Amino acid sequence: MSVRGTQVGGTLLVAIAIAAATAPLVAPHDPGQQFVDYVYAPPMRPHLVDDDGQWHWPFIYPLRLVSRLDHAFEEDRSRRIPLVWFSAGTLVNAHDPQTPWLLCGADALGRDIFARVLRGARLSLAISVMAAAGALLLGALVGATAGFHGGRADDFLMSIADFVLVLPVIYVVVVLRASMPLVLSTTKVFWSMTAVMSLAGWPYVARGVRSVVVAERRREYAEAAQAIGAGGLRILLRHLLPAAGGFLTVQATLLVPVFILAEATLSFAGLGFAEPTPSWGVMLHEASRAPILAEAPWLLTPAFAIILTVLALNLAASPAYGATIETVIADK
Amino acid sequence: MYSGFVRFVVRRTAFAAALVLVVSSASLVLAHYAPPEDAFGTERAVLARERHRLGYDQPLLQQYTHWLTRSLQLDFGESLRFRRPVAALVRERVGNTALLGISGLLLATLIGIPLGVFTGSRRGGVLVSAARLVSIVLLSFPPLVTSLVLLLVAARTGWLPAGGLPLIPPDAGALESAAIIARYLFLPSLALALPVAASIERLQSQSLREALADPCIIAALGRGVPYRRVIWRHALRLSLKPVIAIYGITIGAVLSGSFVVEIVMSWQGLGDLMFQALQARDLYLIAGCAATGSAGLAAGILLSDLALVAVDPRVEELG
Numbered sequence: 182m183s184v185r186g187t188q189v190g191g192t193l194l195v196a197i198a199i200a201a202a203t204a205p206l207v208a209p210h211d212p213g214q215q216f217v218d219y220v221y222a223p224p225m226r227p228h229l230v231d232d233d234g235q236w237h238w239p240f241i242y243p244l245r246l247v248s249r250l251d252h253a254f255e256e257d258r259s260r261r262i263p264l265v266w267f268s269a270g271t272l273v274n275a276h277d278p279q280t281p282w283l284l285c286g287a288d289a290l291g292r293d294i295f296a297r298v299l300r301g302a303r304l305s306l307a308i309s310v311m312a313a314a315g316a317l318l319l320g321a322l323v324g325a326t327a328g329f330h331g332g333r334a335d336d337f338l339m340s341i342a343d344f345v346l347v348l349p350v351i352y353v354v355v356v357l358r359a360s361m362p363l364v365l366s367t368t369k370v371f372w373s374m375t376a377v378m379s380l381a382g383w384p385y386v387a388r389g390v391r392s393v394v395v396a397e398r399r400r401e402y403a404e405a406a407q408a409i410g411a412g413g414l415r416i417l418l419r420h421l422l423p424a425a426g427g428f429l430t431v432q433a434t435l436l437v438p439v440f441i442l443a444e445a446t447l448s449f450a451g452l453g454f455a456e457p458t459p460s461w462g463v464m465l466h467e468a469s470r471a472p473i474l475a476e477a478p479w480l481l482t483p484a485f486a487i488i489l490t491v492l493a494l495n496l497a498a499s500p501a502y503g504a505t506i507e508t509v510i511a512d513k
Numbered sequence: 514m515y516s517g518f519v520r521f522v523v524r525r526t527a528f529a530a531a532l533v534l535v536v537s538s539a540s541l542v543l544a545h546y547a548p549p550e551d552a553f554g555t556e557r558a559v560l561a562r563e564r565h566r567l568g569y570d571q572p573l574l575q576q577y578t579h580w581l582t583r584s585l586q587l588d589f590g591e592s593l594r595f596r597r598p599v600a601a602l603v604r605e606r607v608g609n610t611a612l613l614g615i616s617g618l619l620l621a622t623l624i625g626i627p628l629g630v631f632t633g634s635r636r637g638g639v640l641v642s643a644a645r646l647v648s649i650v651l652l653s654f655p656p657l658v659t660s661l662v663l664l665l666v667a668a669r670t671g672w673l674p675a676g677g678l679p680l681i682p683p684d685a686g687a688l689e690s691a692a693i694i695a696r697y698l699f700l701p702s703l704a705l706a707l708p709v710a711a712s713i714e715r716l717q718s719q720s721l722r723e724a725l726a727d728p729c730i731i732a733a734l735g736r737g738v739p740y741r742r743v744i745w746r747h748a749l750r751l752s753l754k755p756v757i758a759i760y761g762i763t764i765g766a767v768l769s770g771s772f773v774v775e776i777v778m779s780w781q782g783l784g785d786l787m788f789q790a791l792q793a794r795d796l797y798l799i800a801g802c803a804a805t806g807s808a809g810l811a812a813g814i815l816l817s818d819l820a821l822v823a824v825d826p827r828v829e830e831l832g
Contacts, residue, residue, distance in 0.1 A: 186649070347761065347814060348536070351769035352787075352806070356799075359791035360543040363552050442655045446773055449657065450788060451552070468661055469777055475668035484658040492653035 190496025201302035208296035209274045209282050212459045216281050216291040221252035221477045224286040239264045243280045286479035297459040298486050304460045309440035313433050315379030320386020328394030329417055342384035353381040354443050358452050367458050378440045386432050393425040434498035438491040525818050529811035537804035544799045545573050552792035590797030599801035610782035614767050617705030624710040629717025634744045651711035656770035660704035660777040673700055677779050701778045705770045717756050724752035757820050764813035
């Protein structure tokens with residue numbers, strides 16, 4: 182399972198990344214565009230067979246608004262709208278200017294949820310990858326310093342790391358973010374969230390890098406480098422840190438899901454991105470009222486996107502997963 | 514031997530005390546430097562007056578020593594947002610979070626450990642692969658998503674209440690009120706427990722597999738002890754150490770999860786209170802919540818350390 186799992190996970194990840202990168206081309210609509218007659222419209226799934234049992238190329242039935250008050254819609258089965266590839270500047274779109282194609286339904290403002298989820302993937306993935314990179318950099322720096330110097334510096338740095346390690350990640354992130362101004366521009370939110378998450382994530386990395394460096398510096402090649410007069414920094418950067426490369430890769434696949442969730446949680450709670458910025462957490466906030474959710478379950482599409490992305494990362498990292506927990510514990 | 518154990522307990526208790534002090538102090542300091550605003554639209558003049566009344570405009574050092582000396586006398590100050598003593602507010606909420614967290618952890622243990630023993634003790638088969646796949650999938654279900662999905666199920670079917678605290682009628686008997694609490698508690702604690710159960714299952718499975726390769730297990734099997742008995746009596750105990758060691762970390766994950774679950778399922782606990790306090794820049798309430806939360810965390814870590822010593826007495830030597 183593990184090898185196949187890794188391949189499935191990796192493929193999924195690449196697909197998600199491509200979809201996120203080319204979001205404006207893949208999504209049939211702009212994420213901000215409001216279709217006023219389509220508030221809480223249900224998903225319009227593509228059909229292949231019509232009511233007479235005849236096969237066609239993929240097509241959709243247009244929606245008819247039955248009651249504006251109850252947001253009730255029904256499919257107009259009398260008219261087929263074919264889906265056309267590479268039309269209207271997007272990958273695939275409905276061949277009818279009057280009817281928007283809402284693959285995953287519409288939200289409270291009649292916006293295309295599919296387009297918003299795709300656009301949100303950019304933010305979520307960008308933030309979590311940047312934050313993971315920050316945490317890896319900071320953690321590798323601290324871990325390498327601690328492992329290389331040993332002694333009191335090691336004790337000091339590692340006790341800080343242990344300290345942060347036991348704290349609940351979400352609380353660390355929320356408290357740090359809440360100490361900044363509550364309302365910020367989207368760019369500032371992006372960078373402050375990245376910084377906050379890096380600060381919460383580095384100890385996991387530092388612990389592992391430290392134990393790798395401690396183990397490697399006693400090996401012959403490191404001693405040989407020292408014997409021929411290589412400086413400390415050179416030994417560290419050229420010889421010891423590359424040995425931690427495998428660990429860092431695994432750690433990245435473990436940190437990114439945590440940060441995807443942290444972004445969603447912060448935005449969900451109102452401390453991250455805000456409307457109208459499409460982010461998974463912002464969208465889930467709308468789904469958190471039970472009566473609305475019962476009427477429009479497709480509001481949970483971003484939850485599905487989160488699960489899919491995290492699952493892809495977990496599958497890709499699955500053989501290494503147990504091993505990492507083991508090292509963290511063995512090291513403690 | 515005995516003194517080693519005492520020293521171990523003293524060291525770990527000192528760590529617990531330091532955790533509470535540092536966490537509450539750090540959150541007070543961070544909140545002190547946060548811009549003076551709130552997310553609830555309070556008028557600026559009112560806010561400034563209240564902040565002055567509670568001494569928020571004092572210099573940090575003065576405010577901090579003031580807070581610390583009063584806290585040592587068990588006076589945790591007054592809340593800016595609720596205009597009530599922090600201690601009373603925290604006391605109302607802490608039970609709810611403890612109930613949610615403990616039942617979530619219990620549920621996760623009851624699902625995770627037997628399932629891990631099951632998948633770890635068998636070579637293969639459809640059931641084992643299925644259980645393993647389910648775990649990997651559940652690992653990807655964060656409490657935020659799970660609680661929203663369960664909220665949808667509850668709202669659609671009406672089988673279980675969709676969030677909120679249980680209201681117990683005053684004439685209800687002990688059994689009846691326990692049943693009501695259990696009904697309300699089930700969904701939030703399930704949302705909290707599922708990903709934790711999955712990670713316990715993975716670890717237990719792997720650890721049991723390693724334990725089965727231990728010479729003493731092979732010897733027991735060689736003497737003809739039945740396989741089932743070897744697993745549950747001998748291998749399980751050998752394999753518990755890494756699983757118990759992760760409980761210290763897991764308590765943090767449960768607290769993280771309960772923050773979200775409390776907000777989604779409107780379960781009025783400490784996480785929800787802390788969140789409101791942060792949004793209102795309610796200094797003493799923030800510090801009070803942080804102190805209570807970290808005390809719970811420290812107690813949990815201490816308990817898991819003690820359990821670790823019970824399973825493997827060698828641990829206390831390492832301290």
